[in-house]
Amino acid sequence: MEYLKAKLIRALVDHFENDDRRIEHALRVLAWTEKLLESEPADREIAPAVAVLHDVGIKEAEAKHGTSSARLQEEYGPSIAKRILANIGFPGDKIEAVCAIVGKHHTKNGVDSPDFRILWDADLLVNTADSPQLDMEKMAGKIDNIFATETGRILARREFAKARL
Ligand SMILES: [Fe+2]
Secondary structure (H helix, E strand, O other), X not given: OOOHHHHHHHHHHHHHOOOHHHHHHHHHHHHHHHHHHOOOOOOOOHHHHHHXXXXXXXXXXXXXXXXXXXXXXXXXXXXXXXXXXXXXXOOHHHHHHHHHHHOOOOOOOOOOOHHHXXXXXXXXXXXXXXOOOOOHHHHHHHHHHHOXXXXXHHHHHHHHOOOOO
């Protein structure tokens, strides 16, 4: 699909409006997704769409319940992602795959697909970097377990445990 990235980002900004924190988070997850796609086999349209849209359910969860709990994000995300994808002309045969991942993005091994594993690792790379109590030593021991792709593990070691591994 032509200009997919621009269309996704435009839709992301339209959706989150002035919520700069969410917009920046999604863009950072997209950047890691692109890096992972250099060496992990996955769909070149599904993976970026998932990266940009994975958290769109937060807005509705917060508006309706005052909380952005993982479960509510997963509940509200898919229908919003579906509407956005249809609006930008995303390939119809791939919309369900994106929405399934959005609806499980906080559930480890939620969907058995390379696109899910890339989202899992990209989101984890961003959230770990943002974690105020990041403990390099503990992190080093957990990388193999918590990351889902070999490239994700390599990137995580490079990012978080440079000196130790
Ligand atoms: Fe996220």
